[in-house]
Amino acid sequence: MGLVVIFASIALAVLIFLMTGPSGMFTKKIVVSAYVDNAGGLRVGAPVRLEGVDIGNITAITVVPSHGLTPVQVTMKLSTKYKGALKKDSVARLSTAGVLGETFLDIDSRAATGPPAQTGDILPAKVSKQLQDVVEASQGTLENVDILVRRVDRILTQIESGNGSIGKLIYDEALYARLNNTLTEVQSMVTQISEGKGSVGKLIYSDELYDKAKGSLDSLDRIIDEINQGKGSVGKFLKDPSLFDNANATIAKANTLIGDINAGKGALGKFAADPEFARKLDNTMTKLSSIADKMDSDKGTVGLLLTDPKAYNNIDQMLVETRNLVKAIRENPKKYLTIHFKVF
Numbered sequence: 001m002g003l004v005v006i007f008a009s010i011a012l013a014v015l016i017f018l019m020t021g022p023s024g025m026f027t028k029k030i031v032v033s034a035y036v037d038n039a040g041g042l043r044v045g046a047p048v049r050l051e052g053v054d055i056g057n058i059t060a061i062t063v064v065p066s067h068g069l070t071p072v073q074v075t076m077k078l079s080t081k082y083k084g085a086l087k088k089d090s091v092a093r094l095s096t097a098g099v100l101g102e103t104f105l106d107i108d109s110r111a112a113t114g115p116p117a118q119t120g121d122i123l124p125a126k127v128s129k130q131l132q133d134v135v136e137a138s139q140g141t142l143e144n145v146d147i148l149v150r151r152v153d154r155i156l157t158q159i160e161s162g163n164g165s166i167g168k169l170i171y172d173e174a175l176y177a178r179l180n181n182t183l184t185e186v187q188s189m190v191t192q193i194s195e196g197k198g199s200v201g202k203l204i205y206s207d208e209l210y211d212k213a214k215g216s217l218d219s220l221d222r223i224i225d226e227i228n229q230g231k232g233s234v235g236k237f238l239k240d241p242s243l244f245d246n247a248n249a250t251i252a253k254a255n256t257l258i259g260d261i262n263a264g265k266g267a268l269g270k271f272a273a274d275p276e277f278a279r280k281l282d283n284t285m286t287k288l289s290s291i292a293d294k295m296d297s298d299k300g301t302v303g304l305l306l307t308d309p310k311a312y313n314n315i316d317q318m319l320v321e322t323r324n325l326v327k328a329i330r331e332n333p334k335k336y337l338t339i340h341f342k343v344f
Contacts, residue, residue: 028080029056030119034092034105035070041103042094048076048105049095050086055079058105070125074105078117087112093126 039061048056056078064073078086090109097104107123117123158164162171169175192198196205203209226232230239237243260266264273 029077030080030083030117030121031059031075031077032117032119032121032123033073033075034123034125035064035067036072036074036092036094036125037070039072039074039094041096042074042105043103046102046104048078048107050082050090050107050109052106053082055082055086055107076105083116085109086117087114088117088121088123089114090117090123091126092123 042058042061044058044061046058047054048058056076058074059077060073060075062073062075064071067073074092086107087109090107090112092105092107094103095106096102108126159167159170162168193201193204196202227235227238230236261269262273263269
């Protein structure tokens with residue numbers, strides 16, 4: 001009796017699965033196909049999924065040499081439960097469950113806009129990279145990584161051998177000793193500064209410097225207060241309104257003077273605006289230029305005086321004789337300054 005119950009339960013479960021499952025014998029199905037370039041890993045009976053949901057199975061995998069670059073025909077039997085989402089332009093592609101999982105056919109209808117798929121339709125297929133293609137594509141990268149690892153290994157070997165700057169920095173005992181001595185000297189210097197020794201120590205710890213700085217700031221504050229009160233030259237310059245009035249009056253007079261000059265008034269105005277004065281000035285400059293040219297060309301008395309060496313020598317001789325005469329008069333004035341009166 002128990003065995004009968006068990007077999008009846010199993011038969012009922014199988015019947016329910018066949019009637020309700022996506023591959024049940026009592027569920028209406030359609031048969032469609034797709035062409036791919038390579039069916040690597042795909043087997044008959046593998047699941048067919050629509051957006052990740054099982055809707056059928058692979059029923060046949062056939063090679064059709066005349067179909068060009070996609071010679072593998074994959075035939076599938078699909079449930080019509082999701083016929084509203086399965087379109088004629090839905091894209092089929094091979095996918096893998098995980099890295100090393102089973103290969104199945106996945107149908108993508110997110111961009112499909114055609115009518116529902118029917119038996120005999122050929123769905124467009126999208127080429128998906130297989131795991132082998134990914135490995136082959138990454139082979140160059142793996143080789144480069146291997147080369148980089150070898151180089152890093154050589155560099156680490158050189159460092160461990162004490163070669164190169166980094167190797168000497170890590171393993172050279174003399175360098176360590178020098179660094180240790182330097183750190184000792186720096187520590188001693190810091191200790192002296194902390195004790196207030198040296199210029200830096202006095203700068204940091206001396207109260208005298210602080211008092212001088214504070215006194216200077218106090219003096220500066222007093223000066224600023226006096227300036228704000230209008231005391232001293234700077235204070236009067238900033239605070240005295242009469243200085244501003246004088247400056248304003250001066251500027252006004254200067255503006256008036258400039259206006260008179262522009263209007264041709266006064267000597268400066270005539271000098272700046274009178275064309276007759278400008279003509280006379282130009283005539284005078286022309287004559288002076290002519291006189292200077294004559295002087296440069298040894299013409300005239302002044303020109304000879306400036307350029308003739310004889311005239312210079314005569315004048316020099318006359319000056320010498322004049323000095324001698326003045327000297328003789330000073331030495332014997334009676335000889336030269338005696339006045340003789342004669343009475344007839």
